Amino acid sequence: MRKLADELKDKVFRHVYAVTRVGQRIAHRIKAIREGQDLTQGAFGERMGKKQSVVTRLEDPDYGKFSLRSLHEAAAALDVVLWVDFISFDEFQRRLRTEPHDAPVLSYEAEQLANARSARTAALIENASSWAAMTQGVHFPFTDDVAGAETVKRRDILEFRRAA
Amino acid sequence: MPILLTFRTSTGRDEFDEWYGSLSSITRAKVRATLDDLAALPAAQWDRPRYGHLKGDNWKGFHEIILKVEGHHIRLVGYWGPIQGQFIIVLRHDKNEQGALASKHSKVARDRRAEVQINPARAKVWFDA
Numbered sequence: 001m002r003k004l005a006d007e008l009k010d011k012v013f014r015h016v017y018a019v020t021r022v023g024q025r026i027a028h029r030i031k032a033i034r035e036g037q038d039l040t041q042g043a044f045g046e047r048m049g050k051k052q053s054v055v056t057r058l059e060d061p062d063y064g065k066f067s068l069r070s071l072h073e074a075a076a077a078l079d080v081v082l083w084v085d086f087i088s089f090d091e092f093q094r095r096l097r098t099e100p101h102d103a104p105v106l107s108y109e110a111e112q113l114a115n116a117r118s119a120r121t122a123a124l125i126e127n128a129s130s131w132a133a134m135t136q137g138v139h140f141p142f143t144d145d146v147a148g149a150e151t152v153k154r155r156d157i158l159e160f161r162r163a164a
Numbered sequence: 165m166p167i168l169l170t171f172r173t174s175t176g177r178d179e180f181d182e183w184y185g186s187l188s189s190i191t192r193a194k195v196r197a198t199l200d201d202l203a204a205l206p207a208a209q210w211d212r213p214r215y216g217h218l219k220g221d222n223w224k225g226f227h228e229i230i231l232k233v234e235g236h237h238i239r240l241v242g243y244w245g246p247i248q249g250q251f252i253i254v255l256r257h258d259k260n261e262q263g264a265l266a267s268k269h270s271k272v273a274r275d276r277r278a279e280v281q282i283n284p285a286r287a288k289v290w291f292d293a
Binding site: 001002003004005007010012013014015016017020021024025028061062096097101 | 181184189190192193194196197198200201204205213214232288289290291292293
């Protein structure tokens with residue numbers, strides 16, 4: 001069996017291998033993030049102000065001739081951040097093994113929405129916990145006009161129950 | 165994720181690895197990168213232009229991995245083994261040197277598949293994950 005670690009001892013091999021794998025990964029990442037946002041190649045191209053053929057090329061794992069500028073444009077169209085870094089070959093191998101190319105990335109707006117939902121759910125849980133402690137042992141019909149209901153609305157309780 | 169295996173002759177010869185080892189460092193790196201990248205994708209995502217299904221009765225059950233190596237159009241013909249995710253390569257075909265795939269090539273592929281089916285040890289893992 002050919003071990004990658006052995007092959008990487010060859011300097012020419014390791015740099016060509018890295019360039020090729022990184023290019024392939026970028027292509028897969030663009031495609032996966034685009035599909036995660038339910039964007040067609042055409043719609044993504046429109047956002048970038050480019051033709052669909054440009055998107056097809058960006059998503060071709062054998063293309064590999066990206067400019068930093070075009071990748072920033074793709075990131076802007078997907079509303080995500082392009083993050084470039086220098087890493088060791090050990091770290092490179094580790095990332096290849098452990099970081100799937102199709103890991104989801106939320107756009108800025110999707111992330112804000114998710115954060116708002118999390119905050120709302122946390123507040124509901126806190127409110128409901130306080131309310132449950134306050135009314136412990138008391139039969140509490142789910143109406144809006146009973147004692148204690150001024151802080152926790154019926155719809156919030158029901159939403160909390162759904163969330164829980 | 166899929167794993168690539170290569171056919172070995174009864175004497176243990178691996179013509180695929182011999183070919184791979186004969187390539188320059190640059191070409192070897194590109195070939196390995198492409199094969200590793202393919203192996204990192206779920207089989208359901210293997211698609212043209214790097215992978216395809218071979219048509220015709222002679223090629224039933226066979227698929228190809230397509231590589232462009234130093235101007236040569238290389239096809240690595242194989243099949244999905246009985247163990248899920250194992251793609252077993254039994255034939256390397258150079259279109260530039262050997263022309264189109266012919267029935268004589270399919271016979272070699274089928275014979276080798278039959279040999280592996282009888283003795284699974286005739287197929288070995290090519291690259292580490």
